[in-house]
Amino acid sequence: MIGSHGSTSKIPYSGGASNLDNECGLKARVKRKAKHILHIDSSSGAEEDEEYQAALDELDNSPAFNTSKFLNRTRIGNSGIKGKALGLVQEAAAAIVHPKEAIKTRATKKTAGTLAKSRPYLSRKADLDFLEAHDDLEQAEGRRDDSDDEGAFDRKNEGINQCEERIENMETARQNMRVAWITARHIQRVRVVDAIPPLPFPDDNFFEQEDDCGVLEFNWGKWIAYKLLHGSHAFSAQYIDDFQELPFDIDTLRKHVERLIIVSAPVQTLLLDIRRIYRWEKPWRTGKIMALYFILWYMSHIMTFLYGYILYSTIMNYYYPRSLEALRQGITRSLDRGATAFKVGELMDKHGSDDWLGPLMEELGAFIQVQIADLASFFEATYNFYHFRSPPATFATLCLIASLFLVSVLTDSRFALRLFWFFIGLTFFICWPISSLYPRYRFLVSPLKWALWEVPNHSEWCFRFLQDRAAVVRQAILRHEAGDIHDEQLSCVPGTGSDADSFATCRSISLDEQRDILSFGCTYCHMPGQFIISTHGIRFATSLAKSLPHESFDKPFADLVEMSKRQTRSSVLSPLAKVTTGMDKLELRFRGKGGGAGMHGMGEQEDAEIVLLENMRRRDKAFNAVVAFSGVRWQHLQQRPSKLRPEEKKGDSLTDK
Numbered sequence: 289m290i291g292s293h294g295s296t297s298k299i300p301y302s303g304g305a306s307n308l309d310n311e312c313g314l315k316a317r318v319k320r321k322a323k324h325i326l327h328i329d330s331s332s333g334a335e336e337d338e339e340y341q342a343a344l345d346e347l348d349n350s351p352a353f354n355t356s357k358f359l360n361r362t363r364i365g366n367s368g369i370k371g372k373a374l375g376l377v378q379e380a381a382a383a384i385v386h387p388k389e390a391i392k393t394r395a396t397k398k399t400a401g402t403l404a405k406s407r408p409y410l411s412r413k414a415d416l417d418f419l420e421a422h423d424d425l426e427q428a429e430g431r432r433d434d435s436d437d438e439g440a441f442d443r444k445n446e447g448i449n450q451c452e453e454r455i456e457n458m459e460t461a462r463q464n465m466r467v468a469w470i471t472a473r474h475i476q477r478v479r480v481v482d483a484i485p486p487l488p489f490p491d492d493n494f495f496e497q498e499d500d501c502g503v504l505e506f507n508w509g510k511w512i513a514y515k516l517l518h519g520s521h522a523f524s525a526q527y528i529d530d531f532q533e534l535p536f537d538i539d540t541l542r543k544h545v546e547r548l549i550i551v552s553a554p555v556q557t558l559l560l561d562i563r564r565i566y567r568w569e570k571p572w573r574t575g576k577i578m579a580l581y582f583i584l585w586y587m588s589h590i591m592t593f594l595y596g597y598i599l600y601s602t603i604m605n606y607y608y609p610r611s612l613e614a615l616r617q618g619i620t621r622s623l624d625r626g627a628t629a630f631k632v633g634e635l636m637d638k639h640g641s642d643d644w645l646g647p648l649m650e651e652l653g654a655f656i657q658v659q660i661a662d663l664a665s666f667f668e669a670t671y672n673f674y675h676f677r678s679p680p681a682t683f684a685t686l687c688l689i690a691s692l693f694l695v696s697v698l699t700d701s702r703f704a705l706r707l708f709w710f711f712i713g714l715t716f717f718i719c720w721p722i723s724s725l726y727p728r729y730r731f732l733v734s735p736l737k738w739a740l741w742e743v744p745n746h747s748e749w750c751f752r753f754l755q756d757r758a759a760v761v762r763q764a765i766l767r768h769e770a771g772d773i774h775d776e777q778l779s780c781v782p783g784t785g786s787d788a789d790s791f792a793t794c795r796s797i798s799l800d801e802q803r804d805i806l807s808f809g810c811t812y813c814h815m816p817g818q819f820i821i822s823t824h825g826i827r828f829a830t831s832l833a834k835s836l837p838h839e840s841f842d843k844p845f846a847d848l849v850e851m852s853k854r855q856t857r858s859s860v861l862s863p864l865a866k867v868t869t870g871m872d873k874l875e876l877r878f879r880g881k882g883g884g885a886g887m888h889g890m891g892e893q894e895d896a897e898i899v900l901l902e903n904m905r906r907r908d909k910a911f912n913a914v915v916a917f918s919g920v921r922w923q924h925l926q927q928r929p930s931k932l933r934p935e936e937k938k939g940d941s942l943t944d945k
Contacts, residue, residue, distance in 0.1 A: 337768070339764045339767070339768075340764050340765065343760070343765055346757060346760070347805075350464050351467070351468035352464040352467040352468055352471075352750075352754060353909055353913060353916070354906070354909045355468040355471060355908040355909060355912065356908060356909060414462070414465075417458070418455075418458055418615070419615065419616060421451065421454050421458055422455060425448065425455060428444065428448045429448060431444060432444045432445070432448065466746075467750045467753050467754065470746050470747060471754075471915075472908050473543070474543055474547065474924075475750070477853070477925045477926065477927045478851055478922045478925060479849060479850035479922070479923050479925055480849055480920045480922060480923075481920070481921040481922065490514065492506070495508075495510050495514075520732075527737065528728055528732070529727065529730075529925070535654065535926075535929045536657055537657075537927075537929065540657060541656065541660065544657060544661040545660055547661075547664035547668070548660055548663055551664055551746070554614075555667065565577060580593075588702075588705070589696065589697075589701065591692075591704065591708065592693060592696035592704070595689050595690075595692045595693035596693050599686060599689055599690055599693060601674075602673070602686060603686070605674060605676075606676055609675075611675065658727060658730075666736055668746045669740045669743045669744065669745045670740065672743055672744055672745065672746070673685055673743045677743075677744060678742065678743055678744055681740075681741065681742040684741070684742070685740055685741075685743065688739060689739075718733070719734065745924075751921075751924075754912055754915050755919065757916065758913075758916035762805075762823060765803060765823075766803065766823070769803060802822045802823060804820050805821050805822060805823065805913070805917060806820070806821045807819065807821070807829075808904060808905055808907075808909070808910045809904075810828075810904045810905065811902045812830075812840070812899070812901055813839040815839065816830070816831045817830040818831065819901055821910070821914060821917055823917070825842065825845050825846075826843055826876070826914065827842035827843065828840050828841050828842075828901070841878075845917075845918040845919065845920060848876065848878060848914075848918060848920070849877045849879050849896060850875075850876075850877035850896075850925075851874070851875065851911065851914060852874075852928065853873070853875075853907060853908070853911060853927075854872075854873035855872055856873065856902075872904045872907035872908075873901060873902050873904055874901045874904050874907055875898065876900075876901070877896045877897070877898050878896065878898075878899065879896065880897055
C-alpha cells in the first residue's frame with residue numbers, strides 16, 4: 289500500500305475546508321522570514337506560484353475536469369423563472385397521471401434537441417467568435433510590411449502574437465467543452481487495459497475433449513485461439529469486449545445513434561456534394577468528374593486514384609488544415625442540416641414507441657445497437673485519423689495506404705483487383721463468421737480496425753487529453769511542493785536570536801511521499817467521509833473519529849481494474865430532476881487476490897473487490913480525475929445491466945467453447 293493516512297501530504301484543492309490550514313499558515317510565515325533574512329530573490333518562486341495556481345484553476349474551472357459547470361451552463365434556457373415553474377408543474381402533473389408517456393416524451397425531446405447540432409457542446413456564438421478571431425489574425429498579418437520601421441514592426445508582431453494566443457486559448461476551450469460533453473454524456477463505464485501478462489499457457493490436457501463416441505481428441509481450434517490470444521494480449525487487449533453479447537438497452541441505442549449522427553456530419557456533406565454532382569447543378573464540374581472517371585476506368589486505376597486521393601487529402605490537411613473552412617461552410621448549412629438531424633432523431637423516437645416495433649427491437653435490438661456503435665466508432669476514428677489526433681497511428685495508416693497505392697500503380701491492374709477481392713473473401717468467409725459468433729473479438733478481426741489500428745475514437749481521445757492535462761497539473765504541484773521543501777531546508781540554516789529557535793522546528797519532507805490532489809464528499813458503507821485522489825492512488829477517509837469502527841480503503845492506481853457511474857433514480861421525480869446530489873454513485877473495482885486479469889481481457893475476476901461510493905458530490909469530476917491522474921490506459925465499455933444472464937456472468941468467450 290502506497291502512502292498512509294498519517295502522511296504529511298497536502299490537498300491543493302478539495303471540496304471542503306482543508307484540515308491543514310494552520311500548518312500551511314505556519315509554513316508560509318517561516319518561509320517569508322527565511323527569505324527575508326537570507327535575501328533570497330522571490331521572482332522564480334512567484335513564477336512557480338503562478339504555475340501552481342494555474343494548475344488548481346485547471347482542476348476547478350476547466351470543463352474537461354469539472355463537467356458540472358459545463359452542464360449547468362447548458363441547462364440555462366431563455367424562459368424566466370415563472371415560465372420554468374409553470375413548465376415544472378405541468379411536467380409533474382403529466383408524470384403523475386401518465387408516468388410512462390411522460391418519460392418517453394422527455395427522452396424524445398432530449399434526443400431531438402441534442403441531434404439538432406453537429407457540435408451540441410458549442411453555441412453558434414462560440415463558432416462565430418472563433419471565426420472572428422481567425423479573421424483578426426489574418427488582418428493583423430496582412431498589415432505587416434517589410435518596409436515598416438523597427439518600432440512599427442515590433443508592434444505589429446506583438447498584435448499578431450496576441451491574436452495567436454487568443455486563438456490558442458479558444459481552441460483549448462473548445463477541446464475542453466468537447467471532452468466535457470463526451471465524458472458526461474457518453475462515458476459511463478471504463479476499465480483499465482491491463483499491462484500484466486496473461487496467465488501461463490494451459491497444458492495439452494486442457495484442450496482434450498471427448499467426441500460423440502467417448503474418444504478423447506485434441507481440439508486444435510481451441511488451441512489456436514488460445515495461442516493467438518496469448519501472443520497478442522499485450523497490444524490487442526483494448527479491443528476485446530467484456531460481454532459475449534452486449535445487452536440491449538434503448539437508452540444506450542439512442543446514445544449510439546446520437547454519436548453516429550453527430551460524427552457523420554462530414555459524410556452528410558459528402559453525400560450532399562455527390563447529389564449536386566449527379567444532378568448536374570454545375571455542368572462544367574460534373575463534366576470534368578465524369579471525364580476523369582471514364583479515363584480511370586479505361587486505365588483500370590479507379591482504386592489507385594482513391595488511394596492517392598486519401599493520401600493527398602490527409603497530408604494536405606496536416607500542413608494546411610481545412611477545419612476552419614469546413615466550419616465556415618458548416619455554419620451556412622447548419623439550418624438545413626440541423627432540421628434533418630432533428631427529423632432523424634424524432635423519427636427514431638416515434639417509431640421506437642410504437643407497439644408493432646417493440647417485438648422487432650427485442651429480437652434485433654442488440655444486433656442493431658452493436659452495429660450502430662461500431663459504425664459510430666469507425667467514423668470517430670476516421671475523423672481523428674484525418675485530423676492527426678494521434679500522429680504515429682495516422683502515419684502508420686498512411687504508410688498502409690501508400691503501399692496499396694504503389695501496388696496499384698506498379699503492378700498489373702488484374703493483380704491489384706485480385707488482391708482486392710482476396711481481402712473481400714477473407715473478410716466474408718473468416719472475419720465476419722468470427723465477429724458474428726464471438727462478438728467480443730469482433731475488433732480483432734475487423735479489416736477497418738486493422739487499417740485504423742491505434743487511431744483513437746472520441747472516448748479514447750478524451751482519455752489521452754485528460755491525462756495530458758493531468759500530467760501538466762501534476763508537474764506543477766510537485767514543483768510547488770519541491771519549492772516548499774527547498775525553502776524549508778533553507779530555513780533550517782542556523783541563525784542568531786529567536787529566529788534560529790523557530791527554524792530548528794522545521795522538518796524535511798521526501799518528494800517520494802504521496803501527495804493528495806483532490807477530495808470529494810461521499811459516503812462509504814453508510815459512513816460519511818472524503819474520497820481522496822492522490823499522486824499514487826485513491827482512498828477513503830472517514831469524517832468520524834478514528835477510534836470508532838469503520839470501513840475504509842487505500843489502493844494504488846495499479847490495483848484499479850474498472851470504474852463506472854451509477855445512479856439512484858426515482859420513477860416519479862427523475863424526469864424533473866436537475867440536480868442529482870444524493871443520487872450519484874461511483875463504483876470502483878479493484879484487482880482481487882488472484883493477481884492478473886486472465887486470458888479473455890481485463891477485469892474478469894470473480895474475486896474482484898467492489899467499492900461503491902454513494903451520495904457522491906461532483907461525481908463526474910471525480911470520475912474524470914481518476915481517469916486523468918491514474919496514468920493507466922482506459923477502455924470505454926457499455927454500462928453493466930442490473931441483471932446479467934448466466935452466460936454473461938461467466939464471461940462466455942471464444943476460448944470457452
